Amino acid sequence: MRMTELQFRLIKENLRLLTSKPCFYKEKLQDIDIESIKTQEDFEKLPFTWKGDLREAYPLGLQAVPDEEIVRIHSSSGTTGTPIIIPYTQKDVDDWAKMFARCYEMAGITALDRIQITPGYGLWTAGIGFQLGAEHLGAMTIPMGPGNTDKQLRMMQDMKATVLCATSSYALLLAEEIAKRDMTDKVCLKKGVIGSERWGEKMRKRIAAELGVQLYDIYGLTEVYGPGIAMSCDYECGMHYWDDYVYFEIVDPKTGEVLPDGEIGELVITTLRKQGAPLIRYRTHDLTRFIPGDCPCGSRFPRIDTLIGRTDDMVKVKGVNIFPSQIEEMLKGVEEASSEYQFMLDHMNGKDVCTLFVEINKDVEPKAAAKVIQQEFKAKIGIMTNVKPVAIGDLPRSEKKSTRIFDNRY
Secondary structure, three states, X not given: OOOOHHHHHHHHXXXXXXXXXXXXXXXXXXXXXXXXXXXXXXXXXXXOEOHHXXXXXXXXXXXXXOHHHEEEEEEOOOOOOOOOEEEEEHHHHHHHHHHHHHHHHHOOOOXXXXXXXXXXXXXXXXXXXXXXXXXHHOOEEEEOOOOOHHHHHHHHHHOOOOEEEEOHHHHHHHHHHHHHOOOHHHOOOOEEEEOOOOOOHHHHHHHHHHHOOEEEEEEEEOOEEEEEEEXXXXXXXXXXXXXXXXXXXXXXXXXXXXXXXXOOEEEEEEEOOOOOOOOOOEEEEEEEOEEOOOOOOOOOOOEEOOOOEEOOOOEEEOOEEXXXXXXXXXXXXXXXXXXXXXXXXXXXXXXXXXXXXXXXXXXXXXXXXXXXXXXXXXHHHOOOOEEEEEEOOOOOOOOOOOOOEEEOOO
């Protein structure tokens, strides 16, 4: 993807600013002559920023403006290691709200909609980001946060919510509860905005069918504002990203080399207008690709594909690299299987043992289903696994992100 003149100008201005005052990037880029960066290729020689860099900057080493300009902090949702603290100026908050409102508009959501927000509030960027965008759009906001499913469903029904914002895991839980309670005709949902974790086609179809809504993918990460920097449209062919606020690259996860458009690699993000904690060439670990050409929706904003996984959620078993997306793709072709699974890896008696727990559809004979799934797993992924069929609803449902691969070998 070629850098535009505006993007290059904003990046150069940012680099000059960041290397002219005491902050994280002045030290990181101290050996680089910023004025020697004259082309996109020169920019691509700059060092990457890693999550480890951000952790080492704890608590406020990333802050690039005076204290009096910071109005808020957020922290990454990760549960391991030192937290990553991201400070925001008022302009950062306002820009984030504008981008998020664009996401809603991309989905055809208007000020007449009623938006029920179930992601968490607090240090995490999710709930408050969904709310900022809804308020900027002028829509009625129902700021529920996660959990308390009885109250969620009552508010959804009584307030006549038309849009559900959720993780895919919680959207599935709500969809199943609505069906179980025979509430389908009592809710007014039309659209679902789903973010925070990747999800397979089978899960998407289940949620859409049970809720009777059209679903949209939203993308973002705390380090780069939060959710709201990219959004799918009605045509469900990737996610449009706001290239006037963020610059995207796709690189080879191993070599760091920039890949040609259309090739799958790791997404790297540079912020163009962020003040509180700008980022230069930040490696997200998210795997995707640029989608070339124009979108049927007519938007001028470029697209990345729906995420296929993360470089750090891959597991290696018997020499085979396995991503959750591969398991989801395999299950999509198995009629007997539902969308939910857990893949367990253990090391016993000197060898790796794989077990796939899969929810199977009603009226399906478990042994026959297990045999079909085992054969498909071997054919599509390349290794044998033990398959344990379970009934729909037996695997845990989450109000946040679901863990699907458990590596217990170490």
